[in-house]
Amino acid sequence: MNYTFIFPGQGSQSLGMGKDFYENSKSAKELLDHASDFLKINFKHLLFEENDDLNKSQFTQPAILLTSLMAYNTLNELEPNLKAKISLGHSLGEFSALAISGGLDFLEALKLVHQRGLFMQEDCAKIEAGMMVVLGLDDESIEKLCEKARVENKQIFAANYNCEGQIVIAGLKADLLSYENEFKNAGAKRAMLLNMSVASHCPLLENASLKLYKELEKVLKPNFQTIISNVNAKPYSSKEEALNLLKAQLVFPVLYKQSIKTIENETSYFIEFGSKILQGLNKKITTKPTYSLTNLNEIETFLKEIKS
Template identity: 30%
Template structure:
């Protein structure tokens, strides 16, 4: 049996035309793009599909665009292939998509957070004097030593992303980064500059991190449906309660992508699937581990391979039926009401009514109608009320119900 990890890309994966194929083929993709546009007051479809490279390179535009493109791809992936991951991981900005697709952050809240993150990054860019570059064909210990030498001399620069054995990103003061680039090139390495990029994942972003914490603290977080690997630690999030601290730290600390890939390898992951624009992370898989197959869902040939491979296999998880999940949640919720007088009327009868609706649907061999799903939801809420289920627990159950069944737009209020 295959063990799957989903990987979500970050800055540098954007390109004009991203999401176009999904948008043209799948109503879910169009509705996801429309939701993002409504939340942010931006035309995300135009930006993703027709925006210029210059527009897409601005942090305040890039971040919500890449997040949206990744969520679109994930929802289409679940609809078309339906394989649930053992783990998710995202590189830098991609960590927000990984958390969103795990159900830990609502899509609307994630959009607001990354828009704020992008604006804070744009302010750092406007101040000038800092930058970020990718260094290839380098010795990481030697780069780290050269960074220490420059920083001790008053020219701040440091490794900001540990991507692979011979590839890192560095962030710092522009003069220090340029001096480091010359040193790399003189020692046989190569440099890819990231124009208009702030010094992500470095101490120079600490003020932005402190301000980002305020935004992060304003939102609600939910239990993760599957483990998500933190960029800061290279290990899974301990739980939803750690999201604010780890995402705050992430923007000012190095991305531990090598540790992430090695962790997934130790856990027996056999296939890594990149969910989002381009194939940057797909390429990095083979540079970190040898016996893990990598695919990019954004590429047509890889999509076809995945469909052909998983069709009919045990790993395919059909989307749970809404009424079936309502029944499961009703049973799973403990009864906190000591008064048993109305138990038959307020728990047993609603449960049997949901069963009856489900039986009718099964007999007709048709999907549930929206009215049938709405009735089941009302009956489930009746059971919650009698059982005195705490409001926060109700909210978490209903959020999970929407995420698991993909009813994002039938029941937007549950998000």
Template identity: 35%
Template sequence: MDLKYIALFPGQGSQYVGMGKNAWENSDAAKEIFRRADESLGYSLSTLCFEGPEEELTATQNSQPAILTVSHVYYELFMDRYGITPLAAAGHSLGEYTALVAASALSFKDAVSIVHKRGRYMQEAVPRGEGTMVAVLGKPLEEVETALAQVSNGVAEVANINAPGQVIVAGDIGGIENFKALMEGAKIRELKVSAPFHCSLMEPARKAMEGDIHKAEFCRCSFPVFANVTADAEYEPEEIRRNLIEQITGRVRWHETVERLSGEYPNAVFIEFGPGRVLTGLNKKINRKLKAINISSFEDIALFESRIQ
């Protein structure tokens, strides 16, 4: 099969009870990946993925390694079947770690352990109920930033620039309420998150992660991985470390990343590996001409060739 593609990996929020179970039931390779994840964490992540409970799976210290593991399973099964290396890769927030595993820059074992800690540090940075995130729909980034500059009561900052007319804002309760008042009449949707990710309130998590990231062994990427904070290709261990640390408090520049990838690889198929199809939907909003497809089940891999015709 002649396929040129970009590998994409989703972030937090894509998890659901039952994810990855069909792959585990049909593949010894998938069983082995789940076994290694369970061993690395010291508890049964696979049981959480397959059986829940949902509240425990959604806890950020569990959802992050769970999504990474399931995404890695689908990518590895795809590679086992088709053997075609991607031109480049990117991941949304947490998904950047999965992309680095795919590019052989970070071992799967280390990645599972690091993102488990990342989730715990992020939750500890801001107590539950003190921070939140909202999606601002249908407004340009400039208008959102103008309102944010006027927030005088608390913290409210751009966290993700996902697509045209979709900007995510994070902060404390006071700051977000102030921001919503300044954006009166705008379509604003509360997100179901346990903490305000990708803003300055995550500074304690950034400091905690710095040590873990510097201890981890990184190698040069075997293909370019586009970083969230720069929307540019990264290769070398030191720039990878720097970008991952900055990412914790920095904005996710997904819109720019997809535009850069589609410009550099104009004929590539954008394949999302992992639970759900959040990135596939965002990518079509960014560029309707993109050929975007998701692989979120064992069957998706088996039927892949017919799905891209």
């Protein structure tokens, strides 16, 4: 069996995520406690109690990555010999993939994405940035409308290629709203502004990408297991490649559906850690099954199924 491990990105957060792992897995509990001490963030409060921080990028990103790593640790505790041939993530999830593939220490990965969230928030704080999901339009039509908008001096860019008929665009919130009817008139079933205060994966994050590069230089390992890049949907496994690809990742679109297509013929199962978001997308991209592991029971059920 060939497994591909996949990891969700920003937007997959929810109150209570990871709690089952924390309560039922020694290694997951230890990781959360160590992360809280290392980053001086109360992750028990952030993940399990009502608060205003979970949707702020500098907290959202380490919270999601931590939940994914807790899920991974729990699986590893029960079945240490189950390894992935290749890993990938959606946006932020690429850093989770790096962590489990030996490219980053777990705690350093959490610190890095906390900084990444801060850099992104800083770039977007004064410009009223946002993101919008467009449903029911093909890639080419959306790309042409984004180009048309930029000719009109509007800041609108294709940001996430999630699956057929679903692209997320990024830019200035006012510009996105001004083009809502343009997308609908072109045939979109829906064009809806998302609850986000950053414009990920577009040129508005140029400064953030430069800052991130400097932090990546400090913590990336020289070599690691193969990762599929969000930027070009191609494999990489070295620090030299990672530095340029992860810097570019903040200003180039996420090629998620293309990445899944790249490796589906080499994959028996996709396994998603800590969320069901990518499982939903994968159903629209590939016929290969995706297992989502969001609690201990799902891990135990998954292990029984692959052994039967």
